[in-house]
Amino acid sequence: MTAQRPLGLGTHIFVPDADAAVEFYRAAFGATELIRHHLPDGRILFVELAFGPDKLLLSQEIPELDARAPASVGGSPVMLLLELDDVDSTFAGAIARGATVERPVAEMFWGERYGIVRDPFGHRWALCTRRELLAPDQVAERVPNQEAEIASWADARLESGD
Secondary structure (H helix, E strand, O other): OOOOOOOOOOEEEEEOOHHHHHHHHHHHHOOEEEEEEEOOOOOEEEEEEEEOOEEEEEEEOEHHHOEOOHHHHOOOOOEEEEEOOOHHHHHHHHHHOOOEEEEEEEEOOOOEEEEEEEOOOOOEEEEEEEOOOOOHHHHHHHOOOOHHHHHHHHHHHHHOOO
């Protein structure tokens, strides 16, 4: 552990335009910039952002360092999860600022109001608000067990245009 950062798992993403991404995450998700470092040529090596108590490192795409944004590698299989007080307004704000809907916000069987957006830089974000505090066995009881239920859950994603 250092004085600035505890040991543990962190997330580091790459974007084609770091300044635009920092502004989007600030405006859409309430991120706060903590640290910024540049390479000698002016490109952004990394920016550390705070989302509440959590941190995210963001770097400008730098191919010679093998730091590539989702569009450069055919998309990203990773989804970032952001827990919020008000998922609906944050979701709407992200869409208004250029994110696209992958899954509209809806009540989910695990006790959250939940939706998925893809930001303008290709990163997927699951946005959610806890509505019920459920024990693991309660969630297990609610898991869709019929193919029709699972298909309807998947259809919501298709109806959103993805």
